[in-house]
Amino acid sequence: xxxxxxxxxxRMRDHRVVILDVLAPETFANGHIPGAINIPVKDIRERxxxxxxxxSQEIIVYCGGPT
Amino acid sequence: MRLLDHLGYTRIEHFHGGLHAWQDAxxxxxxxxxxxxxxxxxxxxxxxxxxxxxIDLFERRSTAxxxxxxxxxxxxxxxxxxxxxxxxxGGLREGDRLIGGGLHGLLTAVYFSFVTATSVGFGDxxxxxxxxxxxxxEAVVGLLVFxxxxxxxxxxxxxQVVSEIHRIAFEDRLERVxxxxxxxxxxxxxxAQQCKTPGSNVDQIRARLESASGIALAELRTIHDLxxxxxxxxxxxxLEGILASLAILLRELRELLRCVSFERSAYLKKNLQGVxxxxxxxCSDCVPRRYAPHLREWMDAIKxxxxxxx
Numbered sequence: 001x002x003x004x005x006x007x008x009x010x011r012m013r014d015h016r017v018v019i020l021d022v023l024a025p026e027t028f029a030n031g032h033i034p035g036a037i038n039i040p041v042k043d044i045r046e047r048x049x050x051x052x053x054x055x056s057q058e059i060i061v062y063c064g065g066p067t
Numbered sequence: 068m069r070l071l072d073h074l075g076y077t078r079i080e081h082f083h084g085g086l087h088a089w090q091d092a093x094x095x096x097x098x099x100x101x102x103x104x105x106x107x108x109x110x111x112x113x114x115x116x117x118x119x120x121x122i123d124l125f126e127r128r129s130t131a132x133x134x135x136x137x138x139x140x141x142x143x144x145x146x147x148x149x150x151x152x153x154x155x156x157g158g159l160r161e162g163d164r165l166i167g168g169g170l171h172g173l174l175t176a177v178y179f180s181f182v183t184a185t186s187v188g189f190g191d192x193x194x195x196x197x198x199x200x201x202x203x204x205e206a207v208v209g210l211l212v213f214x215x216x217x218x219x220x221x222x223x224x225x226x227q228v229v230s231e232i233h234r235i236a237f238e239d240r241l242e243r244v245x246x247x248x249x250x251x252x253x254x255x256x257x258x259a260q261q262c263k264t265p266g267s268n269v270d271q272i273r274a275r276l277e278s279a280s281g282i283a284l285a286e287l288r289t290i291h292d293l294x295x296x297x298x299x300x301x302x303x304x305x306l307e308g309i310l311a312s313l314a315i316l317l318r319e320l321r322e323l324l325r326c327v328s329f330e331r332s333a334y335l336k337k338n339l340q341g342v343x344x345x346x347x348x349x350c351s352d353c354v355p356r357r358y359a360p361h362l363r364e365w366m367d368a369i370k371x372x373x374x375x376x377x
Contacts, residue, residue: 001080005092008082023086031096033089038101044070055075062082062089 003060008033017058033062125215133219137184137212144205145180148198149173157196166192184209241305247286248312254279255319262326269329276327280338283316287345303362310365317346317372324376343377346370 003011011017012035019036021028028038039047041063052059071079082088090096125133152158152166159166159179166175179192183205194202258275261267290309320342331339346369 002083003080005082005084005088009094019082021086025100029098029100031090031098032086034095034097036097041070045074048071048074048076052076056077058078058080059071059076060080060082061071062085064085064087 008060011058011060017060018052020052020059020061022061022063027064036062125212125219128215130216130219130223133212133216137209137216140205140208140212141180141184142177144184144201145173145177147201148176148179148194151198151201152176157194157198159192159198160195161192165195180205185213186210241290241309244286244289245305245308245312247282248309248316251279251283251286252312252316252319255316255323259319259323259326262323272327273329273332273335276323277332277335277338280320280335280342283320284338284341284345287313287342291345291348307362307365310362310369313346314365314368314372317342317369317376321372321375340377343373343375346373346376 008019012019019033021032021036021038022041022044023032023038024040025038028036032038037051039051084091086096128136148159149168149172152172153168159175161175166172175192179194179202182189182192183202186206186209188206254275258272258279261272261275290313324339
């Protein structure tokens with residue numbers, strides 16, 4: 001499932017959705033979508049369950065550019 | 068993404084364009100490391116267990132749906148009582164008299180059903196035999212659904228209150244910022260006038276300038292914080308008003324600083340550095356330029372003034 005930019009901005013207004021940045025911490029520190037949280041791809045397996053215990057949580061994932 | 072699916076997340080979506088699409092659209096970025104390792108949402112919603120699923124089921128239905136469900140339960144159970152009585156499998160008893168069929172029997176069944184579902188239990192009509200099991204089941208289901216209806220009504224009101232609070236906290240706060248900026252501006256102008264008057268009291272000017280710079284810093288921080296959240300960006304007109312006030316204020320502050328010759332205290336220096344820092348950030352990072360192209364002028368004015376202040 002894919003989200004468009006406008007869709008993303010609308011959904012950011014209600015706070016239920018978690019925006020997940022899977023880029024490296026350095027890149028994240030340099031600039032990220034406001035309000036996003038950071039779990040680098042390589043750490044997802046370990047950290048996702050800890051930091052996002054609710055598996056029905058709405059999550060929008062993004063990385064650097066079109067993938 | 069596939070990895071997250073694999074881990075059991077059910078509501079994963081992908082923002083295809085990624086960070087580049089966001090930047091290309093001229094939207095603001097946030098800097099800094101991830102400071103909240105745990106997302107806020109999981110704290111509010113612990114891992115769903117079986118009960119959660121039941122509650123969730125109620126949560127998603129509308130109030131009307133739940134009310135219909137409640138009445139449906141009562142009517143269905145009434146039919147059950149009536150049927151069982153008619154078949155003489157258990158039945159209902161009022162005093163010493165068994166309730167039979169007919170209109171009286173039907174009305175009594177409906178009456179008993181209501182009394183049970185609301186968990187009132189007057190005890191004038193009592194169930195016998197297998198009907199007892201049905202009565203208990205109805206009491207449990209009736210109470211649960213009725214509770215859901217009531218909580219639904221209460222939470223709807225609560226949501227209204229929360230959105231109202233949000234409005235007051237964000238929108239009204241920004242309007243207050245504009246008023247505050249104006250007060251600081253007037254104070255700056257008074258100080259500047261005092262400063263230009265020969266033989267005026269230097270200590271007094273210093274004290275007023277220190278105090279005013281502190282307020283200016285606080286206001287600037289508020290604007291900065293609010294602008295950092297795209298979900299609460301104010302209307303364009305309001306934003307322009309704020310930016311204009313800020314630009315004028317900073318220009319006035321720069322003039323004032325040229326006039327005062329006394330040595331700046333550590334407090335004043337710190338405030339001015341803060342003002343300069345926030346002013347620069349507001350305009351380079353936080354306000355999406357695409358959002359209001361004609362605000363650019365004010366932003367550039369603020370940005371041009373910022374380095375002279377620190």
